[in-house]
Amino acid sequence: MDAVRRLTDFPSSGRAVPEVGRDDLREIILEGYRVVYQIRGDRIIVVTVFEGHMCFSESDADGNSTD
Numbered sequence: 001m002d003a004v005r006r007l008t009d010f011p012s013s014g015r016a017v018p019e020v021g022r023d024d025l026r027e028i029i030l031e032g033y034r035v036v037y038q039i040r041g042d043r044i045i046v047v048t049v050f051e052g053h054m055c056f057s058e059s060d061a062d063g064n065s066t067d
Helices: 002-006
Strands: 025-030 033-040 043-051
Touching (some): 002 033
16 A cells, blocks of 8 residues: 555656556556556546456546456
8 A cells, every 4th residue: 555655746656557558547566466547637546456467458447348
């Protein structure tokens, strides 16, 4: 949780999600999990947390996943 809390002070510290290529969708890797978050102005929104071996699609960011 501390790593996620640090995002409020350092929102660009995570990498851009490689599958999507949008600078506002970023991720950090924690103990085998991917924490994907979106930067919206001065807010950080955690979009999803999932196992690190899985792929992320842009539809996941919009809440339209069919999985």
